[in-house]
Amino acid sequence: MWSIPYVRLLLLLALLAFFTGLLVWLIQSFLDLYYATRYHPILGGLLITVLLLLLLVFVAASVYYLFLFHRPATSSSGRKSATSQRPSLPDSAADKLRLTRQNLAQLEAQMAQIQDQVARAALAERSALLAKQLARPQLKVVVFGTGSAGKTSLVNALLGRRAGAVGATLGTTEAATLYEWALPGIPDPVQIVDCPGILEIGPAGLMRESEARAQAEAADLLLVVVDGDLRQSEVDPLRQLMALGKRALLILNKIDRYTPEEQQILLQHLRERVAPLIQPQDVLMACAAPAPIQVGSQTWQPEPDVAVVKDRIQAVLYAEGGSLALDNALLQSQQLGETAKQIIQAQLRRQAEQVIDRFQWIVTGVVFANPIPAVDLLAIAAINAQMVVELGSVYGCTMNLQQGRELALSLAKTLTGLGLVEGAIQLTTGILATVAEVSVVGFLVTAPIQAASAGYLTRIAGKSFIEYFQRNQSWGEEGIQAVVKAQVQSTQKSGWLQDFVREASRRIFQKG
Numbered sequence: 001m002w003s004i005p006y007v008r009l010l011l012l013l014a015l016l017a018f019f020t021g022l023l024v025w026l027i028q029s030f031l032d033l034y035y036a037t038r039y040h041p042i043l044g045g046l047l048i049t050v051l052l053l054l055l056l057v058f059v060a061a062s063v064y065y066l067f068l069f070h071r072p073a074t075s076s077s078g079r080k081s082a083t084s085q086r087p088s089l090p091d092s093a094a095d096k097l098r099l100t101r102q103n104l105a106q107l108e109a110q111m112a113q114i115q116d117q118v119a120r121a122a123l124a125e126r127s128a129l130l131a132k133q134l135a136r137p138q139l140k141v142v143v144f145g146t147g148s149a150g151k152t153s154l155v156n157a158l159l160g161r162r163a164g165a166v167g168a169t170l171g172t173t174e175a176a177t178l179y180e181w182a183l184p185g186i187p188d189p190v191q192i193v194d195c196p197g198i199l200e201i202g203p204a205g206l207m208r209e210s211e212a213r214a215q216a217e218a219a220d221l222l223l224v225v226v227d228g229d230l231r232q233s234e235v236d237p238l239r240q241l242m243a244l245g246k247r248a249l250l251i252l253n254k255i256d257r258y259t260p261e262e263q264q265i266l267l268q269h270l271r272e273r274v275a276p277l278i279q280p281q282d283v284l285m286a287c288a289a290p291a292p293i294q295v296g297s298q299t300w301q302p303e304p305d306v307a308v309v310k311d312r313i314q315a316v317l318y319a320e321g322g323s324l325a326l327d328n329a330l331l332q333s334q335q336l337g338e339t340a341k342q343i344i345q346a347q348l349r350r351q352a353e354q355v356i357d358r359f360q361w362i363v364t365g366v367v368f369a370n371p372i373p374a375v376d377l378l379a380i381a382a383i384n385a386q387m388v389v390e391l392g393s394v395y396g397c398t399m400n401l402q403q404g405r406e407l408a409l410s411l412a413k414t415l416t417g418l419g420l421v422e423g424a425i426q427l428t429t430g431i432l433a434t435v436a437e438v439s440v441v442g443f444l445v446t447a448p449i450q451a452a453s454a455g456y457l458t459r460i461a462g463k464s465f466i467e468y469f470q471r472n473q474s475w476g477e478e479g480i481q482a483v484v485k486a487q488v489q490s491t492q493k494s495g496w497l498q499d500f501v502r503e504a505s506r507r508i509f510q511k512g
């Protein structure tokens with residue numbers, strides 16, 4: 001059979017021959033025309049120019065198609081299709097290494113901005129570990145799965161010794177345990193990590209699960225152990241790990257509990273469930289600690305059978321170990337950068353919220369002290385201008401009061417355009433009516449209503465500005481209105497206004 005690249009080459013040659021013939025014919029025709037018109041002052045030159053242009057187009061098109069032909073075709077089989085959900089990484093080892101180092105350097109700068117010492121120390125520890133790993137790569141195989149699936153039994157069987165305690169109850173392995181494992185054909189000893197089980201209930205179970213997940217995230221190769229069909233609650237963490245770019249083998253353990261027919265059905269079913277995250281050849285069966293068999297009055301203890309799993313691990317690490325380690329280091333460095341970014345964002349948000357908090361109370365106090373018949377957005381915008389400047393400085397954007405005023409005014413116009421002023425008055429009137437201490441009768445109530453509405457609108461404005469600064473001083477594709485509406489919805493959903501009105505009536509209105 002002819003291979004596809006060979007057919008493509010033939011097709012390309014045929015096309016080239018056809019177009020060359022066409023070109024020769026064209027040149028001949030042009031030459032004839034040229035000879036016929038060569039003494040004409042304009043037509044002769046024009047024909048030569050057209051001919052040259054045509055030649056240029058032909059050469060450019062040929063170069064382009066030759067380049068396309070030589071580009072490596074993306075394989076539709078093998079690991080690529082199984083990992084279609086993996087993040088894309090550069091091809092060359094040097095690029096991966098360079099990017100990882102770059103990310104680690106960036107992380108240093110990010111860590112310097114983090115105020116929370118615990119979070120900073122945790123990041124520093126992970127980053128130091130990764131740097132050490134880069135300096136002296138050692139492959140890490142992590143055994144992951146639900147409690148009692150037989151993870152420790154599998155580790156023991158692979159190592160050929162009783163390394164970890166095995167037990168029928170959930171939670172036998174309480175902390176991740178690392179063993180060195182010399183595998184034939186793999187230059188350095190591999191690290192194999194036995195994890196506590198996931199999906200166990202209670203605070204201790206949750207703690208153990210988070211440790212198992214952290215280990216899994218650092219794995220070069222994951223062994224996901226199950227002892228039956230996969231539950232949806234098991235598929236979800238698997239999907240998350242695959243999305244992080246993890247390479248995994250799925251091990252159906254305890255196959256001595258099934259007949260050969262049942263084993264095949266289960267295996268087939270599992271292969272379908274995890275496709276395309278895990279390739280069929282990476283879904284394997286094992287019998288890590290077979291139950292003893294009673295033969296008459298005798299008890300016979302069969303040997304563990306994990307040879308298929310061991311062979312596959314060896315083959316994967318042999319063929320892909322180097323690139324798996326580099327991919328893993330790069331992915332981990334990206335993830336650390338992302339975590340640091342989130343911590344910094346949360347920290348900035350907290351600082352920004354404090355600014356908003358302060359201004360919402362200033363505005364409420366000022367409006368309460370100077371009640372006027374209608375909410376005066378212009379007056380509020382004048383105070384909010386300072387809030388915008390302070391919020392900008394939290395996010396590293398220096399702006400003067402005039403710029404702050406312009407932004408505050410444009411937001412005030414949006415609030416009016418969306419009918420939020422009337423909305424705020426209605427909402428606060430309703431809530432104030434339920435706050436027994438404040439009289440809702442007559443003109444007296446105007447001041448609290450105006451004041452609480454102004455405080456609420458200031459908060460909406462402030463939260464909208466957080467979005468604006470977080471997006472590098474942009475309202476995003478959907479514009480200022482969409483941002484404001486989203487803030488209104490989230491503030492209403494949180495029940496913040498009720499608490500605020502109650503607090504305001506206690507702190508300000510009753511004293512007024």
Ligand SMILES: Nc1nc2c(ncn2[C@@H]2O[C@H](COP(=O)(O)OP(=O)(O)OP(=O)(O)O)[C@@H](O)[C@H]2O)c(=O)[nH]1
Nearest residue numbers: 148149150151152153167171172173197254288289
């Ligand atoms: N029949 C059978 N039982 C097995 C097999 N592998 C493990 N077991 C049993 O399953 C139970 C749990 O085994 P462990 O290896 O402790 O399981 P684990 O996944 O490490 O459990 P945790 O550490 O609690 O999360 C033990 O009673 C084992 O004897 C197997 O291949 N066949």
Ligand SMILES: [Mg+2]
Nearest residue numbers: 151152172173
């Ligand atoms: Mg265990």
